[in-house]
Amino acid sequence: MTDQPPRQTPRQRYLEHRQRTQSLTFSITAMVMSLLVIVSLLVLMGIVKLPFGDEFSAGVDYAEVGDTPCPSSGSSIPDPSTVTVQVLNASSRQGVAGAATSMLQGAGFTTLDPGNADAAVISAVEIDAGPRAVDAAYAVARFFPDSRVTLTSSTDTTVTVVLGTFYEGALSTEEAQSAASDTAMSGGGTCLPVDPGMLAKLTADQSGQSGATQSGE
Incomplete structure (x- = not known):
């Protein structure tokens, strides 16, 4: 005759369920954080572009010596x-x-x-x-x-x-x-x-x- 495992009390069942829930939550959180870190690195490296305008991801690029500068916006041809x-x-x-x-x-x-x-x-x-x-x-x-x-x-x-x-x-x-x-x-x-x-x-x-x-x- 095999020994039957002792029956858990309601409190023990509650504590076991909470521990499983916490472990699952921690695992999901760790995976999400790891994914965010990877995406951030890819964005910084320029491999992935954010689905926003440039004002959210980078500053304005101004012309430097050797570049082609844009004319003034809305200006007319000088005399x-x-x-x-x-x-x-x-x-x-x-x-x-x-x-x-x-x-x-x-x-x-x-x-x-x-x-x-x-x-x-x-x-x-x-x-x-x-x-x-x-x-x-x-x-x-x-x-x-x-x-x-x-x-x-x-x-x-x-x-x-x-x-x-x-x-x-x-x-x-x-x-x-x-x-x-x-x-x-x-x-x-x-x-x-x-x-x-x-x-x-x-x-x-x-x-x-x-x-x-x-x-x-």
Whole structure:
């Protein structure tokens, strides 16, 4: 005759049930926490994207030197007479910088003497501008098809046009007139906004320098 296990009291059954429930709860909690840790690591590594806007997962990416900056939102094309441009030749052809300068003069821009670039560029045309001259650079870019606006560390408002190996030459009079009538200003899908804090600081510094110069006259 086999021994029968002792019967549990109601309290013992309650304590056993509670222990099983607690163990199950702890196991589920540990699994959920482990899953959250794994997902967090994948998000930080960029493997998994959160289903929210970028404002929830990362700060704004601003343009750095060498990037394509976006023009100011809602801004209109600057008056060409307020834009100072210098054209540099980075190709092996002679006279292209002078011809491009004459084209810009005819369009109303303020131009500096053309010159030669220190190094060649691969792209057809690169238009270099500091943070304060981005909109001006896009005004100039209308006259150079397939050009690329590039942010520099310059603190002034001069726009530099670098003519590369594949530059096809200055626009005809009719083409230049058509370019001048173009009021669109777009950096395309790869442009990055200019840091408004840096832009405000540069503008304030320039205003301070102008004020100091005037007071010293």
